Amino acid sequence: MACGYYDQAHLTRDWRKLAGCTPCAWIAAELPSVQDTPRQAGAS
Helix, strand or coil: CCCCCCCHHHHHHHHHHHHCCCHHHHHHHHCCCCCCCCCCCCCC
């Protein structure tokens, strides 16, 4: 809302116009090696 978007669909429509794909597709293409994995105990 602070950036002028009423809801997520509004942001996604504008993103698709700008980037040619959805935010999810864009981040998957830009950062293919980033994975959401749990941290191991004792890892810093």
